[in-house]
Amino acid sequence: MNNQIILTDIVSRSDLFVGIDEDKLCDIFSSGERRLYKSGATLFREWTPAVKSYLVLEGRFKLSKLHEDGKEAIVRYINPGEMTAAISVFKKKNYPVTAQAVGISEVVGWSRETMLELMAAYPQIAINLLGMVVARLDDIQSRYLELQTEQVEQRIARALLRIMKQSGRKVDEGILIDFRLSRQDLAGYTGTTLYTVSRILSNWEKKGWVRSGREQITVADPHALVTFAETG
Amino acid sequence: MNNQIILTDIVSRSDLFVGIDEDKLCDIFSSGERRLYKSGATLFREWTPAVKSYLVLEGRFKLSKLHEDGKEAIVRYINPGEMTAAISVFKKKNYPVTAQAVGISEVVGWSRETMLELMAAYPQIAINLLGMVVARLDDIQSRYLELQTEQVEQRIARALLRIMKQSGRKVDEGILIDFRLSRQDLAGYTGTTLYTVSRILSNWEKKGWVRSGREQITVADPHALVTFAETG
DNA sequence: CGCTCTATTGATAAACCTCAAATACAGTGG
DNA sequence: CCACTGTATTTGAGGTTTATCAATAGAGCG
Numbered sequence: 001m002n003n004q005i006i007l008t009d010i011v012s013r014s015d016l017f018v019g020i021d022e023d024k025l026c027d028i029f030s031s032g033e034r035r036l037y038k039s040g041a042t043l044f045r046e047w048t049p050a051v052k053s054y055l056v057l058e059g060r061f062k063l064s065k066l067h068e069d070g071k072e073a074i075v076r077y078i079n080p081g082e083m084t085a086a087i088s089v090f091k092k093k094n095y096p097v098t099a100q101a102v103g104i105s106e107v108v109g110w111s112r113e114t115m116l117e118l119m120a121a122y123p124q125i126a127i128n129l130l131g132m133v134v135a136r137l138d139d140i141q142s143r144y145l146e147l148q149t150e151q152v153e154q155r156i157a158r159a160l161l162r163i164m165k166q167s168g169r170k171v172d173e174g175i176l177i178d179f180r181l182s183r184q185d186l187a188g189y190t191g192t193t194l195y196t197v198s199r200i201l202s203n204w205e206k207k208g209w210v211r212s213g214r215e216q217i218t219v220a221d222p223h224a225l226v227t228f229a230e231t232g
Numbered sequence: 233m234n235n236q237i238i239l240t241d242i243v244s245r246s247d248l249f250v251g252i253d254e255d256k257l258c259d260i261f262s263s264g265e266r267r268l269y270k271s272g273a274t275l276f277r278e279w280t281p282a283v284k285s286y287l288v289l290e291g292r293f294k295l296s297k298l299h300e301d302g303k304e305a306i307v308r309y310i311n312p313g314e315m316t317a318a319i320s321v322f323k324k325k326n327y328p329v330t331a332q333a334v335g336i337s338e339v340v341g342w343s344r345e346t347m348l349e350l351m352a353a354y355p356q357i358a359i360n361l362l363g364m365v366v367a368r369l370d371d372i373q374s375r376y377l378e379l380q381t382e383q384v385e386q387r388i389a390r391a392l393l394r395i396m397k398q399s400g401r402k403v404d405e406g407i408l409i410d411f412r413l414s415r416q417d418l419a420g421y422t423g424t425t426l427y428t429v430s431r432i433l434s435n436w437e438k439k440g441w442v443r444s445g446r447e448q449i450t451v452a453d454p455h456a457l458v459t460f461a462e463t464g
Numbered sequence: 465c466g467c468t469c470t471a472t473t474g475a476t477a478a479a480c481c482t483c484a485a486a487t488a489c490a491g492t493g494g
Numbered sequence: 495c496c497a498c499t500g501t502a503t504t505t506g507a508g509g510t511t512t513a514t515c516a517a518t519a520g521a522g523c524g
Contacts (some may be wrong), residue, residue: 043490063395073380075373091358096370126358127322133365134319137372138328139331143306144376145297148423152512183471193381193513214470214521314480414502425481430503446489446502 011056011108014079015132019124028118034082039152039180041228043099043107044085048116052088052109059105060167064188074188076139077102079166086129088116102179111138132134147191150232153200155190164219173211173222182215234237243340244288247364251356260350264340271412275331277315284341285318292399292411296420302392306420308371309334312399321347321445334411336363379423382464385432385452387422389461392442395421396451405443406452414447 008025011017016024032055037043041052043061074095078084088095089112110118119126144156160177165178168175183194183201192196201217203209209225211218219225240257249257264287269275273287275293281361293310307329310316321344340343344348351358351416378387380384392409400407415426422429433449436442441457443450 012473020269051311067377067381071381072379075377087369090362090366096373126362130322130358130362130365131371132515133362137319137365137369139326140369140372140376141307142381144372145299146306147376148305149299149303182469194471195473196512199473212471415504416502426503427505428480428481429507434504444503 010081013029014055014083015135016055016125016128018082018124018128019196022115024122028122029108031114031118032110034106034108037101037105037107039103039105041100041105043101043103044095046094046096049092049094051088051110052117053083053089053115054099054107054109055083057106057108058071060102060104061099061107062102062185063099065097072188073191076165076187077167083132086115088112089119089129090151101220152190152192152196154229154232155196156192156200157187157225159186159190160217160219161222161225161229166221168219171218174218175222176218177216181217235368235389236258237320242313243287246287246315247367248287248315248318248357250360252354256354260354263346263350265326266340266341268338268339269333269337271333271335271337273333275333276327278328279326281324281326283320284343285315285321285347286331286339287315287340289313289338289340290293293331295331295339296336296419297329304416304420305423309395309399315364318347318443319365320344321351321361326433366395378384384424384428384463385423385460388418388424388429389457391422392449392451393454393457395462396454400451403450407454408450409448412447413449 008022008029009027010021012022015050020028032051034057037059044052046065056078058080059124060080061084063078063084064077065073066088067073078099082209083097084099119129150158163177163181164175167178170176183197184194187194187195200212201212204225205212207224209219209221209228211220240261242252243261244252244254245256249260252260262358265284266289269291276284278297282288289311290312292312293316295307295310295316297305297307299305310331316331320327344417350359378390382390395409395413397412401410402408415429418429419426436445436457439456441451441453441460443452
């Protein structure tokens with residue numbers, strides 16, 4: 001059926017399954033369990049053992065870590081075609097983050113055992129997994145260094161650009177970030193407060209760099225933002 | 233000869249080679265190139281392609297990233313028995329950090345090609361490599377979240393404890409960090425300035441938590457530091 | 465329309481950085 | 495062994511950035 005074709009298409013575009021024959025993908029896909037999540041629903045929590053690896057088919061998940069005092073540090077967003085908790089295959093330890101759906105979302109989940117079987121059958125998967133982990137390491141390392149050396153306004157610029165690249169959709173006024181993204185979310189992503197984010201966005205709006213509303217941001221002048229992010 | 237035995241012993245204890253037969257280790261070891269570095273010498277630089285993977289036999293390397301304005305962000309320290317740039321096997325991109333020797337240091341380096349041959353011969357090595365990368369991802373992710381949510385004093389406490397665990401040596405007065413570690417280094421590791429580090433260490437010295445001198449720190453009361461790091 | 469959640473904005477305070485100057489220390493060569 | 499020199503460290507004063515608190519306004523939803 002059509003639906004199935006679209007899904008295997010997403011699976012094939014996923015970094016984990018590149019280089020795997022088209023005709024095997026259907027097997028791989030059907031060996032996983034498909035599930036739907038409402039907006040705000042929790043895919044997994046940091047204090048429970050992550051037993052599965054998930055591929056996002058539709059929607060989006062927010063990967064975050066909750067601090068004792070209620071602060072939420074956002075590690076990243078997982079978009080359609082991307083995987084999360086894939087690492088759990090290789091560690092018995094808990095995956096130390098929480099994943100929550102942003103908008104109605106759908107995933108396919110493979111258990112640890114299934115993933116190991118798949119990797120035995122298709123060694124390419126293990127290699128792809130390594131590539132994914134390395135890419136993530138690069139990403140978080142860059143962000144770590146930015147967090148250390150750059151000021152808040154610059155970090156917010158980078159964050160917005162990063163999110164824009166991954167989840168932006170071209171509209172008349174610029175590039176719209178296509179999911180609910182509050183000031184609080186951006187603050188959690190950049191390590192600041194919602195007040196500071198609000199002030200900075202207001203400022204950028206006056207300059208015409210962005211247009212923002214309730215839980216919604218459109219980047220009107222990406223070039224200006226890039227220049228600012230680079231030069232401070 | 234005796235020297236050789238000690239070296240293969242280090243190789244065998246390296247995370248990359250666990251699970252490999254003892255008698256193979258000598259082959260593996262001899263397929264790499266051994267090299268000595270003076271204190272401060274550069275093993276590799278961030279803007280040049282990293283063509284080898286290195287295992288530290290003796291001494292220590294400081295892995296850092298240099299910012300335009302001269303600031304140095306320290307990613308981590310690599311101790312004897314640990315590997316660095318192992319990832320370069322899987323990416324042609326440059327490894328985006330600089331490694332400098334801290335004290336006289338010795339490494340074994342394997343070229344990309346040799347590593348691939350080794351991994352073909354001993355598949356366990358690829359699995360071990362994945363485990364190493366995952367461990368690093370966990371580490372940097374934890375530190376990223378700490379950097380976002382915690383204040384400087386708390387971060388310095390965590391940094392000192394982390395370094396202490398990895399490179400500490402028990403002495404009469406407590407646990408000595410066994411290599412040259414300046415206030416500037418700690419600042420680069422925690423994302424602050426040498427002045428702030430100095431003030432905080434002075435303060436801790438008054439409380440009897442540490443004893444510190446020129447490029448040298450002894451943790452006198454690890455328990456107090458742990459408590460502080462946890463509770464703020 | 466009223467309720468709730470999000471965003472804005474001002475005032476204030478805290479944390480931290482920057483700059484400057486003095487001091488301590490390790491290593492070096494006489 | 496000692497003076498010398500180049501760093502590393504300490505400490506104070508002042509400024510900047512950013513967090514915190516509080517109050518208000520706006521948006522969406524039933």
